[in-house]
Amino acid sequence: MGTRAKAVPGDRTPVALLPGGIQPVAASYRELLAALGDEVEPLLKDYELYAGEVPPPGWSLDTEVEGLRQAAEGGGFGPFHLLGYSGGGAIALAFAVRYPERVRSLALVEPAWVGNDGLSPEEVAYWEELGRAVELPPAELLREFTRANLPSGMAPPAQPQGPPPSWLARRPAGLRLLVRAFINGRLDHERLRRFPSPVFVAVGSLSRVVERRKAERLASILPDCRVEVYEGTHHFAPPHREAPERLAGALRGLWARAAAGWSTPPYTTPGPWSGAGTP
Numbered sequence: 001m002g003t004r005a006k007a008v009p010g011d012r013t014p015v016a017l018l019p020g021g022i023q024p025v026a027a028s029y030r031e032l033l034a035a036l037g038d039e040v041e042p043l044l045k046d047y048e049l050y051a052g053e054v055p056p057p058g059w060s061l062d063t064e065v066e067g068l069r070q071a072a073e074g075g076g077f078g079p080f081h082l083l084g085y086s087g088g089g090a091i092a093l094a095f096a097v098r099y100p101e102r103v104r105s106l107a108l109v110e111p112a113w114v115g116n117d118g119l120s121p122e123e124v125a126y127w128e129e130l131g132r133a134v135e136l137p138p139a140e141l142l143r144e145f146t147r148a149n150l151p152s153g154m155a156p157p158a159q160p161q162g163p164p165p166s167w168l169a170r171r172p173a174g175l176r177l178l179v180r181a182f183i184n185g186r187l188d189h190e191r192l193r194r195f196p197s198p199v200f201v202a203v204g205s206l207s208r209v210v211e212r213r214k215a216e217r218l219a220s221i222l223p224d225c226r227v228e229v230y231e232g233t234h235h236f237a238p239p240h241r242e243a244p245e246r247l248a249g250a251l252r253g254l255w256a257r258a259a260a261g262w263s264t265p266p267y268t269t270p271g272p273w274s275g276a277g278t279p
Contacts, residue, residue, distance in 0.1 A: 013255055014080040016043040016072060018088025020238075021112070021175050024167060028085065032240040035248040043075050047087075049174045050167065061181050064091045065098050072102070081255055085109040085238060087178050097191045105258035106199045107251055108218070109238050110211045112178070115187030120213040127183055134179045138172035145175055149235045151208050157236050192221050198257040199225040200250060202240075204233035211235065224257075 019028040025044040033042060048067040049055050056063065068091070072080060082103050084092030089111025096103045119127075126148070133144035146156045199222050201215045212229075219225045228250060230239040239247045 012041040013039055014041045014043070014077050015251075016045055016068065016077070016080050016082050018045050018068070018082075018084040018091055019047075020086030020088055021047070021178050022168075022171055025088075029240055031244040032247060035244040036251070043071060043077060043080070045071050047091075047174065049177065050170050053170065055173055055177055059177055061091065061094050061185060065095045068095055069099060069102070079104045081105045081107070081251075081258065083107040083109070083251070084111065085240065086235065087112045090114070090182060093187060093192075096195060096197075097188050100191070100195055100197070103197055105197050105254050106195075107202070107254055108199070109202045109240055109247075110204065110207060110235055111201070111214060111218075113182035113185070113187075114214045114218050115189055115192075116183075116185065117187075117189050118217060120210075120217070122208075122210040122213045126208070126210040127179075130179050131183055134172075134176040138169075141172045141175065142168075146236065149208070151206065151234070154206070154234070189221050192218075193223065195222055197224070198254055198261070200254045201225065201227045202238075202247060202250070203227060203229050204235065204238065205229050205231045206234035206237075208235070226254075 017025060017029050019025040025046045029042075029044070033040070045068055048063045049059055079102050082092050082095065082105070084090070084107075086109070089108040090113035092106060092108060093111060093114060096106050129148045130145065133148050134141055136144055143156075150156060199218070201218055203211050203215050215227045219227050230243050230246065233239050233242045
């Protein structure tokens with residue numbers, strides 16, 4: 001399910017936004033959307049995984065890819081710009097592989113997963129750590145998942161005062177499915193090598209080195225990929241929240257690059273993903 005701002009003039013930039021695996025999309029991108037103002041026509045897309053009290057039967061990454069497609073079509077979007085953070089960045093990559101003709105540009109903020117081909121040693125260790133974390137009971141799962149995404153010695157973010165939000169209870173089961181799908185999944189890097197649109201990747205200077213390794217792999221695969229490091233940010237204090245004005249400027253530059261070089265991709269959309277839970 002996705003939400004879209006009310007109908008706006010056609011000269012606004014259409015952009016779909018996908019959040020990380022914990023915070024809802026509207027809260028995740030509040031600061032960035034304020035920085036972008038009225039120049040964008042946003043499609044705020046939460047995960048299909050969290051649409052009900054429990055994950056939908058037969059959920060897979062394909063469920064998220066098709067959910068985004070349906071939300072974009074239902075919102076009247078033609079080709080659009082796509083921004084994803086963490087798990088949303090992984091879903092955005094899977095969408096770009098499946099529907100390259102729909103993506104005018106791709107922006108990723110520390111994507112959780114960029115495929116399993118050519119993993120660096122840091123990535124191998126990271127996925128082993130996450131794989132152990134998501135098999136724990138819910139309270140321990142959230143704690144260890146957070147710890148696994150922070151540099152050694154960094155304290156986790158302070159918890160808000162008061163009772164936890166109702167949506168938080170859905171996250172452990174969802175994170176377990178997401179991580180399993182990433183560990184067992186396959187992203188077609190050969191199709192990424194032919195991806196025709198520009199790509200931007202943002203990484204925090206305080207993040208674990210694994211985030212830079214993922215960005216380096218993407219930059220080595222994609223034809224037009226630029227990486228920026230954001231000082232003073234990390235995975236749980238990401239650029240779209242801590243440096244929204246700078247990220248907004250980078251997105252404007254990305255969209256200008258796309259406008260200058262946009263063309264229809266010279267290959268066709270593949271069929272459904274093979275294998276349960278993986279693109």
